Amino acid sequence: xxxTTQVRKGLAGVVADTTAISKVNPETNSLLYRGYPVQELAAxxxxxxxxxxxxxxxxxxxxxxxxxxxxxxxxxxxxxxVRAVVDLVxxxxxxxxxxxxxxxxxxxxxxxAADPSPEAAHARSVRLLGRIPAVVxxxxxxxRGQEPVPARDDLGYAExxxxxxxxxxxxxxxxxxxxxxxxxxxxxxxxxxxFTARVITSTMSDMYSAVVGxxxxxxxxxxxxxxxxxxxxxxxIGDASRAEAWLDRALAERRKIMGFGHRVxxxxxxxxxxxxxxxxxxxxxxxxxxxxxxxxxxxxAMVARKGIEPNLDYPSGPAYHLMGFDTATFTxxxxxxxxxxxxxxIMEQAGDNALIRPLSAYDGPAERHLPDGPDEAPAGESGRxx
Ligand SMILES: CC(=O)SCCNC(=O)CCNC(=O)[C@H](O)C(C)(C)COP(=O)(O)OP(=O)(O)OC[C@H]1O[C@@H](n2cnc3c(N)ncnc32)[C@H](O)[C@@H]1OP(=O)(O)O
Ligand SMILES: O=C([O-])CC(=O)C(=O)O
Numbered sequence: 001x002x003x004t005t006q007v008r009k010g011l012a013g014v015v016a017d018t019t020a021i022s023k024v025n026p027e028t029n030s031l032l033y034r035g036y037p038v039q040e041l042a043a044x045x046x047x048x049x050x051x052x053x054x055x056x057x058x059x060x061x062x063x064x065x066x067x068x069x070x071x072x073x074x075x076x077x078x079x080x081x082v083r084a085v086v087d088l089v090x091x092x093x094x095x096x097x098x099x100x101x102x103x104x105x106x107x108x109x110x111x112x113a114a115d116p117s118p119e120a121a122h123a124r125s126v127r128l129l130g131r132i133p134a135v136v137x138x139x140x141x142x143x144r145g146q147e148p149v150p151a152r153d154d155l156g157y158a159e160x161x162x163x164x165x166x167x168x169x170x171x172x173x174x175x176x177x178x179x180x181x182x183x184x185x186x187x188x189x190x191x192x193x194x195f196t197a198r199v200i201t202s203t204m205s206d207m208y209s210a211v212v213g214x215x216x217x218x219x220x221x222x223x224x225x226x227x228x229x230x231x232x233x234x235x236x237i238g239d240a241s242r243a244e245a246w247l248d249r250a251l252a253e254r255r256k257i258m259g260f261g262h263r264v265x266x267x268x269x270x271x272x273x274x275x276x277x278x279x280x281x282x283x284x285x286x287x288x289x290x291x292x293x294x295x296x297x298x299x300x301a302m303v304a305r306k307g308i309e310p311n312l313d314y315p316s317g318p319a320y321h322l323m324g325f326d327t328a329t330f331t332x333x334x335x336x337x338x339x340x341x342x343x344x345x346i347m348e349q350a351g352d353n354a355l356i357r358p359l360s361a362y363d364g365p366a367e368r369h370l371p372d373g374p375d376e377a378p379a380g381e382s383g384r385x386x
Contacts, residue, residue, distance in 0.1 A: 007361050012263065016195070016356070021054055021344050022187045024264050031270045033187055034058070042274050047157045047182040047337060048072060054187055054344040055125060068126070069156075075130025076151035076160065078138055082106060083148070086135065091143050095136065095332045096219040100212055102135040103128065107208020114206055121350070124207045125343035132339055133157070136332040137164035143326065158182055161336065166324060173285045174323055177278040181316055184271045185334050187341030189264075193217040193224065197342045201349040202356040214342045215335055221258060224338070227330040229258035230317030234294055235327075243297035251305060259314030260302050268309035275315040282322040291318055 008014050023032045031038040034053050041050055045059070052060040052068055060068060085105050089098045107113055110127065112120045138148050149167045151160055158179040163169045188194070196217040200210040218224035237246045250257060262269055283292040295318060299310055320330045 042183045051340040073153040078134040100215045133161040180278045182337040185337035198349045224334040226313035227317040231327045240293040269311040271312045279315040
């Protein structure tokens with residue numbers, strides 16, 4: 001008999017551990033990073049400040065922020081051999097594959113990769129935070145046949161990321177919308193990629209291995225890959241007038257509509273209003289009411305048909321599109337923000353570790369045995385013994 005009574009498919013509703021890093025509350029539709037509402041952080045803080053908050057539990061003092069900025073800026077360069085490895089990855093591969101490969105090399109090159117001290121773990125977190133945008137920007141530019149743009153250490157994280165990608169710092173409205181998206185993407189409790197990082201950490205593996213695994217988990221369209229998938233959907237629909245008909249057909253084909261639904265939030269994602277406001281400023285800045293109309297009509301139709309609300313990836317996808325990023329770069333941008341949350345969880349898991357190893361309910365064949373002797377049951381035509 002199948003032992004299914006205890007099974008929680010997809011670990012839905014299972015509380016796997018405690019965390020002091022963030023609290024997702026679907027009842028109040030709120031998200032707190034170390035106690036602070038994410039909307040307040042998105043209104044006022046840089047990603048560097050949020051990184052410090054996630055890693056250390058408190059917002060930085062002016063001196064602590066200056067120290068973090070100095071360290072992060074010192075880590076923005078991309079070594080020749082990391083560039084060479086990125087260049088080896090064919091442009092037919094997804095940018096998330098490039099990033100996964102680059103993070104692996106960045107880890108292998110760190111002589112302190114296995115140092116268990118909290119100071120070394122913090123240094124690794126900053127090393128990743130500084131280098132990831134450099135990889136993402138370098139990769140997008142090489143795909144466009146453009147020369148790399150060196151980092152500027154007089155710019156904050158969000159501005160420098162945009163500068164390295166586009167060769168200029170865009171209008172402050174654009175920089176601010178990008179900053180807001182990074183803060184909103186930074187952390188979200190035990191989502192699939194963070195949980196992946198914690199599982200890897202729980203075996204006492206190293207931080208880089210955990211981040212490589214998390215990048216792989218984030219890539220999938222049911223998770224971070226959805227921001228890219230949203231843009232493909234909007235491109236496929238093309239015009240607001242086709243939104244309802246497109247949705248009816250997609251639902252009839254039982255397609256998952258990217259950017260809608262959430263495992264934890266069932267009445268809307270707490271981050272969406274803030275990101276939608278940022279998208280609205282971009283729509284006004286770039287003069288693209290057509291995109292806003294398509295966005296609104298698809299959302300209204302989805303809510304009317306299925307009662308399913310958008311998640312953060314729905315406004316983020318078109319926001320990154322308007323900023324000028326290639327669609328395949330959207331999920332790597334998510335990595336550049338979420339690496340702060342991942343590394344906070346990796347440090348929390350390592351600091352109070354228990355191997356993560358759930359049980360399974362077996363539903364394969366009942367116990368059976370090989371025949372007694374080699375001659376007793378000759379192999380059939382297939383070569384398989386009965
Ligand atoms: C940053 C992030 O990672 S946010 C998530 C990003 N992912 C996406 O946007 C992908 C699209 N969304 C989905 O696939 C899902 O909503 C998930 C994976 C995010 C959450 O899934 P679950 O918690 O497993 O929800 P579940 O599958 O139980 O959904 C309940 C019902 O709503 C349906 N549903 C949920 N989301 C969607 C969707 N986006 N499109 C169509 N139907 C949906 C399911 O098919 C299911 O219907 P059923 O009861 O008839 O089978
Ligand atoms: O929490 C989740 O399952 C997915 C999500 O929204 C995130 O990781 O930001």
